[in-house]
Amino acid sequence: MFEVIFLQFLNGLDKGAAYALIALGLTLVFGTLGVVNFAHGALFMLGAFCAVMFRQLLTLETVTLDPEKLSPWGAPLEIREPLVQAWFGDFGAVLVNYSVPASIIITIPIMLLVGIALERGIIKHFYKRPHAEQILVTFGLAIVAQEVIKSFFGPNPIPQPMPTDLRGAADIGAFLGMQANVITYPIWRLIYFLFSFVIIGGVFAFLQFTTFGMVVRAGMADRETVGLLGINIDRRFTIMFGLAAVVAGLAGVMYTPLLPPNYHIGMDFLVLSFVVVVVGGMGSLPGAVAAGFLLGILQSFASMTQVKALIPGIDQIIIYLVAVVILLVLPRGLFGRRGVMEA
């Protein structure tokens, strides 16, 4: 019995990690700029498509016709030669194999640029407007981003293979000193979980231990005073928006092998992440992370056949149900601060 519960717990971790990463970015934006960003899911999706694009670039091929050899039906045989391998040899092959993790390198600058452009271009004008209008404009932006991606990459999911070395499952049970082959867990999910841990830790460390992070935290607490001290808080908040975009993008990149991305993957995650943010408490970073993992794990438990037999359909609604209960019982969410988005 313990093994079953432990396995479900593990199963919830990777989804929980994705929720936590998206919710973290949402909360960063909300806590700093006070903007309810419905386009955050689209940033997750854009990150995932950075990985797709990177792989498509890596696997560009030259097609030459070989006049010597003929295919069985008499046409000249095509020779396909991947450009990267032609140029870099073995290193190129490794690069193609590891295209998903490698695309992190291009994702970071792209998402930073996208985030800053978005903030400076449009969201900047919405600080003082009501939350309803912020929701609406970012919702419109999300539709635009989605449709642009759809027109370039098509409507179908594009599977991204994980690196060959990282396929298969790890025997976690044996590692923890239990019976072998009872608790096995796909390696990539484990990596995703660890990756999210590194990112979350990095963001917290950045906010906690750097001068920049200190100023940002001060600005979150009292923006006006920080501005009066002669600090250009707006510019720092813009960079925080970029950082939130990077976090969402990286979450998207690493998730591609688990779920082939299509253009509305962001929307699917966005609705859930908003629920996560609200459950954790608007504006609370630890709350967002905790609620992300909590809901991911709860969802995984609700998908157990025993639970489903007990309460049919519970796996479909558990997250929303928890959100409704928490919102009604704890008006500020799990870790919400007093005075932030109350009422």
Place this chain on the structure above:
Amino acid sequence: MTVMSRNDLLLFLGFTVVVLAMPIWLHPFGAAYPDLLQRFMIYGIFAVGFNILFGLTGYLSFGHAAFFGVGSYAAVWSFKLLSLDAIPAMIFAIVISGLFALIIGYVSLRRSGIYFSILTLAFAQMSYNLAYSVLTPITNGETGLQLTLNDPRYLDRAMFEAAPGQPVPTLLGQSLGGFAGFYFCAGFLILAFFIAQRITSSPFGMMLKGIKSNQTRMNYTGFNTKPYTLAAFVISGMYAGLAGALLAVTDPLAGAERMQWTASGEVVLMTILGGAGTLVGPVIGAWLIKYFENIFSAINENILHRFFDFLPDGVDNVLVAISSKFVGEGWFLTLGLVFVLIVVFLPGGIMEGVRRIAHLFDRSRRSPTKPGKATPHPQPAE
């Protein structure tokens, strides 16, 4: 009951004429066929109802499609169980969706602002997910709920023999296909508009507007605002149910995708595009979105090539390549862009644009007669 003011009466009469004459004046736009006109009416009702909640009280619900879907299911069940007549179906659908809205509204309205939006979204997603999974005996899952030949239809069977052939909804024995269906829906839209107009100008409507501008102050003056917002929520849920039922009358097939949150987003778009808080705005928004959805998604590259035919070859191809991204499959891109532009530059929607233009004309017409008062900075003498 208070007497309608002259302006209200004119607006109502004008609206009625415009709606009833739609098959005529939409003819040059290529939209005067019953199927599309029916959808104009149905989504018009949906948007008018949504506006009673969002436009008057300022509560942004992201789960209104749930009531729309519940209305559809209720209507189809009424066709299956009771009678093929549209009247019981409409009543049944309105009652059921009203009850549904009462429950969801009672819980969701304990919070406001973004929490309210998330709560309604959560409830709508729950309904959607359940409709696809556990509730399949009621909703028939992905296939959608349809009429079949051997439905019980107790009321009909009790009165007369079942007619042969595929069952279709009727009104007192009259078929509701084509333009008959349009006028049936149009009647409901006009009625819905009338009720919305009465609500807006009633003391109840004033109360709702007061809640929008400052709820705390309303509470301090001694009003318990909760019953008012709940009433607005239920009314707007019933409107959505009515619209859903009409969709089931014109096409007796109810599917769960009507309840998805994108459908809720669509009605928000309609209301904002037209102008939240105005009476006519949401209807215009609904018509425009449905019209352009229909027109834009039908355009393909061949039509574009014909359209840009007069240009030189190279330019022609470039223009077609660019504009084809915005039509056909990509029509949502256009919608998203227009929507962003509207929210950024014209937060009051199309109605605010109309008002601004009218204001502009008004001033330019009045300024020559009263030069001193209308313009604080008099023009320099020439």
